[in-house]
Structure formats: structure tokens, C-alpha cells
Amino acid sequence: xxRKNFYFLFVLVSSIMASYSSFSASSKINYPEQNWSFSGLxxxxxxxxxxxxxxxxxxxxxxxxxxRLMSYRNLSALGYNENELKALAAQFEVKDGxxxxxxxxxxPGRPSDKFVSPYENENAGRAAxxxxxxxxxxxxxxxxxDGANYLHALLIGYEEAPxxxxxxxxxxxxKYYSGNLIAMxxxxxxxxxxxxxxxxxxxxxxxxxxxxxxxxAAEPEMEERKKLGVTVVLFLFIFSLxxxxxxxxxxxxxxxxx
Amino acid sequence: MTEKKFKNPIIxxxxxxxxxxxxxxxxxxxxxxxxxxxxxWNFGSLAGIALVIMIITGIVLSMNYTAHVDHAFDSVERIMxxxxxxxxxxxxxxxxxxxxxxxxxxxxxxxxxYGSYKAPREILWILGVLILLLMMATAFMGYVLPWGQxxxxxxxxxxNLFSAIPLIGESIVTWLWGGFSVDNPTLxxxxxxxxxxxxxxxxxxxxxxxxxxRFGSNNPIGIDAKGKQDTLPFHPYYTIKDLFxxxxxxxxxAIAVFFFPNFMGHPDNYIPANPMQTPAHIVPExxxxxxxxxxxxxxxxxxxxxxxxGAIAVLFVLPWLDKSPxxxxxxxxxxxIFFWLLVVDCVVLGYLGAKPAExxxxxxxxxxxxxxFFHFLIVLPLLPKLEKTRPLPxxxxxxILSASTPASVFALREKK
Numbered sequence: 001x002x003r004k005n006f007y008f009l010f011v012l013v014s015s016i017m018a019s020y021s022s023f024s025a026s027s028k029i030n031y032p033e034q035n036w037s038f039s040g041l042x043x044x045x046x047x048x049x050x051x052x053x054x055x056x057x058x059x060x061x062x063x064x065x066x067x068r069l070m071s072y073r074n075l076s077a078l079g080y081n082e083n084e085l086k087a088l089a090a091q092f093e094v095k096d097g098x099x100x101x102x103x104x105x106x107x108p109g110r111p112s113d114k115f116v117s118p119y120e121n122e123n124a125g126r127a128a129x130x131x132x133x134x135x136x137x138x139x140x141x142x143x144x145x146d147g148a149n150y151l152h153a154l155l156i157g158y159e160e161a162p163x164x165x166x167x168x169x170x171x172x173x174x175k176y177y178s179g180n181l182i183a184m185x186x187x188x189x190x191x192x193x194x195x196x197x198x199x200x201x202x203x204x205x206x207x208x209x210x211x212x213x214x215x216x217a218a219e220p221e222m223e224e225r226k227k228l229g230v231t232v233v234l235f236l237f238i239f240s241l242x243x244x245x246x247x248x249x250x251x252x253x254x255x256x257x258x
Numbered sequence: 259m260t261e262k263k264f265k266n267p268i269i270x271x272x273x274x275x276x277x278x279x280x281x282x283x284x285x286x287x288x289x290x291x292x293x294x295x296x297x298x299w300n301f302g303s304l305a306g307i308a309l310v311i312m313i314i315t316g317i318v319l320s321m322n323y324t325a326h327v328d329h330a331f332d333s334v335e336r337i338m339x340x341x342x343x344x345x346x347x348x349x350x351x352x353x354x355x356x357x358x359x360x361x362x363x364x365x366x367x368x369x370x371x372y373g374s375y376k377a378p379r380e381i382l383w384i385l386g387v388l389i390l391l392l393m394m395a396t397a398f399m400g401y402v403l404p405w406g407q408x409x410x411x412x413x414x415x416x417x418n419l420f421s422a423i424p425l426i427g428e429s430i431v432t433w434l435w436g437g438f439s440v441d442n443p444t445l446x447x448x449x450x451x452x453x454x455x456x457x458x459x460x461x462x463x464x465x466x467x468x469x470x471x472r473f474g475s476n477n478p479i480g481i482d483a484k485g486k487q488d489t490l491p492f493h494p495y496y497t498i499k500d501l502f503x504x505x506x507x508x509x510x511x512a513i514a515v516f517f518f519p520n521f522m523g524h525p526d527n528y529i530p531a532n533p534m535q536t537p538a539h540i541v542p543e544x545x546x547x548x549x550x551x552x553x554x555x556x557x558x559x560x561x562x563x564x565x566x567x568g569a570i571a572v573l574f575v576l577p578w579l580d581k582s583p584x585x586x587x588x589x590x591x592x593x594x595i596f597f598w599l600l601v602v603d604c605v606v607l608g609y610l611g612a613k614p615a616e617x618x619x620x621x622x623x624x625x626x627x628x629x630x631f632f633h634f635l636i637v638l639p640l641l642p643k644l645e646k647t648r649p650l651p652x653x654x655x656x657x658i659l660s661a662s663t664p665a666s667v668f669a670l671r672e673k674k
Contacts, residue, residue, distance in 0.1 A: 041517055069332070069335050069339065074339075135529075138335075139335070139528045139529075142520065142525060142528040143525050143526070143528035143529045144525055145525050147525065218528075220339060221338065221339070221345040225345060225346070225349075225516055225519070226516060226517065228346070228516065229512065229513075229515070229516025229517055230516075232512045232516060233509060233512050233513055233516065236505055236508050236509040236512055237509055239505045240502065240505040240506050240509055243498070243501050243502040243504075243505045244502050246498055246501075246502075247498045247499055247501075247502045250494050250495060250498045251495065251498075251499075254293065254490065254495065
């Protein structure tokens with residue numbers, strides 16, 4: 001009975017969890033599942049894919065979407081060396097100041113700078129995009145249920161609106177977007193970027209790469225986390241075994257007397 | 259003259275003047291504990307350790323957190339990205355809240371199943387309910403601190419509940435907010451209180467332990483220990499058992515922290531708070547869902563608030579609602595059935611709390627809410643009059659001694 005109770009409670013707790021997580025899933029459309037290198041217990045980021053993804057972000061997305069939580073120096077985790085990062089950051093104009101004369105000025109970017117945002121502020125972003133603010137992408141993969149699959153689906157989900165669906169001016173039809181009408185025009189087209197490593201820039205390839213990049217940007221600590229996790233869980237598991245057998249030994253005389 | 263209580267003369271010298279070692283020896287070493295406790299008795303010490311984990315990680319986090327509407331979200335992300343092992347501290351703290359509630363809820367249901375709230379442990383139980391209330395307040399305010407969308411809108415919904423109080427409700431809400439909406443003053447006071455309340459919890463936990471050690475732990479058969487043959491010294495028997503329980507708990511906790519850190523969170527809380535944009539569904543953290551379901555089940559705002567707080571208030575008077583002198587459900591065949599019905603009812607309420615308040619969910623919420631109060635207010639007082647309890651064993655060790663093999667210890671207790 002005691003054991004049964006315990007199983008029951010376990011099932012109980014997990015069903016609470018399941019009901020909770022199924023809530024966020026209840027209203028969503030089914031996205032095509034991708035086989036991400038970073039999913040699973042031991043998944044790691046595919047660095048070359050993420051590097052290509054950064055290229056897509058830089059040449060396509062960053063026209064409208066900022067990533068205000070990222071610094072150029074963070075890209076070293078994707079394999080860029082210091083000189084590359086200095087050169088990369090220097091391509092951007094960063095507003096700084098005030099200087100000793102009280103003036104604000106612009107200077108070339110440094111690796112320690114945050115990614116330069118495309119707009120001065122949210123209102124400027126809205127004004128430039130017909131009232132819709134292009135969301136910041138730093139955390140986008142964590143900020144949507146099933147983020148990576150959702151984002152990937154969204155990027156390849158543009159198609160002709162079905163008959164009878166009226167698409168207002170400045171809106172576009174996307175089969176994976178909630179409500180199907182999205183203010184973002186289709187961002188990715190075949191050969192939209194010229195990949196630095198010669199990979200064929202198909203729409204799907206670009207969607208996958210940029211999602212891999214954004215997944216890394218949302219959870220840059222993931223690889224370290226999982227690696228440490230394996231050590232910690234193994235340690236605790238062995239410790240549990242030791243504690244279990246110690247307990248058995250301590251209790252043995254009592255149990256014998258019974 | 260100092261008595262020769264301890265071998266070490268320094269300890270002896272100190273203890274004669276400040277008897278901390280006598281105290282520790284008495285409460286943690288010799289402390290007589292029923293010999294038949296099962297693993298459900300692990301959850302008290304687990305809750306205590308969860309509290310310590312929360313306080314330690316919380317203090318570290320507070321060193322890097324900025325309680326200001328313009329900086330709170332970014333300061334949390336800075337912890338996640340730039341502070342050394344900040345992500346670890348934050349994920350432990352974030353998941354620690356959930357695990358604290360899991361442990362405490364199991365602890366509470368253990369008390370319900372084995373009648374641990376009955377005389378002479380009423381105050382022990384009441385202090386426990388008080389801890390639960392403080393925990394809820396702390397967890398609610400803590401969830402506001404990252405200043406994401408759910409933080410902001412959760413705070414707005416819950417603080418607005420107080421506006422249901424007649425006449426002075428609106429003024430109370432303004433007073434709570436420190437302004438006319440959830441804004442910077444609100445965030446500041448929530449941070450302050452979120453830091454303070456855990457230490458109040460520690461205080462109540464100490465009282466909880468003092469009350470516990472007055473009569474000792476209840477046990478699975480719910481009869482008092484009648485002498486040395488029924489108990490074991492706490493150390494080493496229960497220290498090692500608690501250590502084993504703790505290591506299993508930490509293993510499961512670590513799996514969540516390192517591999518599924520956002521499983522129990524809500525994606526919307528990674529979107530910075532935006533007072534101009536309401537999320538599609540505002541849901542509290544899972545541990546509040548049953549109460550949230552009760553709140554929404556009542557069509558009247560004030561009524562909903564009263565019933566929600568009533569769901570906790572009823573626990574305070576539980577020792578006087580359940581009049582049966584028999585503690586453990588092992589000897590109460592009908593109470594046992596009602597206990598499991600209550601468990602199912604709470605799970606159903608939790609499920610409904612996560613669903614939008616519309617259609618069939620509203621009706622089900624009302625039924626489940628009605629059943630919750632039916633259990634405490636009708637079933638428990640009436641049941642002792644109708645239920646024939648099974649005969650109680652003479653003592654904790656008695657049925658054990660009469661059994662032929664050790665393995666039959668549990669079997670005997672299960673005998674119908």
C-alpha cells in the first residue's frame with residue numbers, strides 16, 4: 001500500500017506537470033519537427049550552422065530585429081577569434097558619449113559592445129514597420145513554446161493565402177502564425193545570402209541555420225549546463241547508492257530484531 | 259563544577275555555560291523517533307533543506323539583481339549570461355521554488371493521510387499551514403521580480419483581487435501598488451518582501467520543530483509510542499535515512515535544473531513586461547493552479563477571493579473538523595477513500611486552473627471547488643459518526659514482535 005501510494009503520488013505530480021505543459025501546447029498549430037543538434041540530454045550546438053545563422057541574421061534579420069542582450073564578444077563561443085571579432089565589431093557604428101566636451105559621438109564598435117539595434121527606440125521601430133514592432137531576437141527561442149521548431153516553421157511558412165482569406169495591406173499570410181496574418185514579410189528567399197563557407201543557401205537551410213544561431217543566443221550556457229549536469233547527476237546517483245547501502249547497514253540490527 | 263557530560267573538555271566547559279551541545283544531543287541525536295516511519299516522513303527534512311537552498315541561492319542572486327522596472331529583466335539576463343555560474347544559481351532558485359512546493363505538498367498530504375494534525379499536534383499543524391501561506395506569498399512576489407510578461411500580468415491580476423473588498427478595496431490596491439498601477443514602487447516592495455519573508459519562514463519553521471519535538475513524530479499506524487521499544491534514536495537511524503532521501507531528491511532536482519530548467523516555467527516570462535500588451539492567457543505558476551481554479555469558479559469577484567482564501571483557511575481549523583480519534587487512515591476504511599478523492603479533486607483543480615475559464619471548464623471548476631469544501635466541511639465532521647474503524651494495534655512494536663519474519667512487518671499492517 002505504501003509503495004502504491006508513492007507511485008500514485010508520483011503519477012499525480014507528473015500529471016499536474018503534464019496538464020500544465022499541455023496548456024501551452026493546447027492552442028498551437030503543429031509545426032514540422034526538426035532534428036536539432038542541440039535537443040536531447042547531450043545535444044550540443046552545431047557551430048558551423050550557427051555561424052551561417054549569424055550571417056543570415058546579420059544580412060537579413062538585423063535590418064529590423066535587434067538582439068540587445070548580445071555582445072559581439074559573445075560570438076567567440078561560436079568559434080570566432082579575437083581579431084575576427086574586433087574586425088566584425090568595427091563594421092558597426094556605435095553611439096557613445098558624452099565625451100569631455102559633453103558631446104555625443106559615434107565610433108566604430110568594439111567586441112564589448114552590445115549588438116547595435118536597427119532602431120533608436122521602439123517607437124522608431126514601429127514607425128518604420130507600419131505600427132508593428134519587430135521583436136528583439138535575443139531570447140526569442142525561449143520566449144515561444146517549442147521555440148526552435150516554431151521559429152523554423154514560421155520562417156518557411158509563407159504561402160499564397162487560401163481563397164476567401166483577405167490579406168490586408170502590410171500583412172502577409174503564414175500558415176504557422178497564430179491567426180495566419182503576420183506583419184513580417186517573407187524574410188528568406190533562395191540565395192538570399194551568399195554563405196561564407198559555400199553552403200547552398202536554400203530557404204530551408206537558411207531557416208535552419210538562423211534558428212540554430214538564435215537557439216544558441218537564447219541559451220548560450222546550454223552546453224556548459226548539460227556537461228556539468230552529467231557530472232552532477234552521476235555524482236548524486238552514486239552518492240544515493242552509497243547512502244542507500246549505508247542506511248541498510250545501519251538499520252540491519254533493528255530489522256533483525258524485528 | 260562542570261559535569262562530565264562530554265569527552266572533549268572544551269565542549270564540556272562551553273556546554274556547562276551555554277548548553278547548546280546538550281540541546282543538539284537531545285534534539286538531533288537521542289531524540290526518540292518512532293521506529294516504523296516510512297519514506298513519507300522524509301519530506302519534512304527535505305522541505306527544510308529546500309528552504310535553505312532557496313535562501314542561499316536567493317542571497318547570491320540578490321547581489322546581482324536590480325529591482326527597477328527598466329533594469330530588472332536585463333539584470334536577470336545578465337545573471338544568466340555574464341555572471342559566473344549565474345545561470346546555475348538562477349535555475350536552481352527558479353526550479354527550487356517548484357521543488358519546494360512539490361515537497362511541501364507531499365508533506366501536507368502525508369499529514370492528511372496519517373492524521374498528523376490531530377491532538378496533541380494541532381499547533382504543529384497550524385504552524386505548518388502558516389508556513390504554506392508565507393511560502394505562497396514569497397513565491398508569488400519572487401515570480402514578479404524577473405519582470406517578464408507573466409510577472410507583470412500575474413502581479414496585476416493577483417493584486418487586483420484585493421479590490422474586491424467592499425468600500426476600501428480600491429484604496430487597498432493603490433496602497434499595495436504604491437501608485438495607480440503595478441509599477442516601480444510595486445517591484446521595489448515585492449523585492450524587499452521577497453527577501454524578508456523567507457526569514458520569517460525560518461522563524462516559523464523553528465517553532466514548527468519545537469512543536470514537533472514536544473510529542474515527537476506521528477507514525478504510519480498513528481498510535482503514540484509507548485516506550486523505548488517503540489522508538490529509535492534519531493541519529494544514526496533517521497539521519498542516514500534522511501540523507502538517503504535527500505540524495506534521491508537532489509538527483510531528481512539536478513536533472514530538472516541541468517536538463518529541463520524551463521519545463522515548469524512559462525515562455526512568456528522571457529518577454530519583457532509590457533503594460534500595453536496583455537498575454538493571451540495569464541496563468542500562475544503550477545503550484546497556485548488549484549487555488550486559481552477555485553478563484554475563477556465563483557462567479558462573484560469577492561466570493562472568488564473569499565473561497566480561494568477559504569481553501570487555505572479551512573486547513574487551519576482542520577484539527578477540529580475531523581473529530582475521529584483515530585489518526586491513521588489505515589484504520590479508517592472510509593476516510594481512506596475520501597482522502598484519495600480529495601487528492602484527485604486537487605489534481606483536477608490544478609488541471610482546470612491551467613485551462614481558460616470557459617465552457618465545460620467553468621462547470622467542472624465549480625463541481626471540484628464544491629467537492630473540496632464538501633470534503634472538509636461535511637465529510638470530515640460527519641464521517642466519525644458513520645465509520646467503523648478497524649481495531650488499533652496495542653503498540654508500535656507489538657504487532658511487529660508477533661510477526662514471524664521481518665518481511666511481514668509491512669504485510670501485517672496491510673492485512674485487511
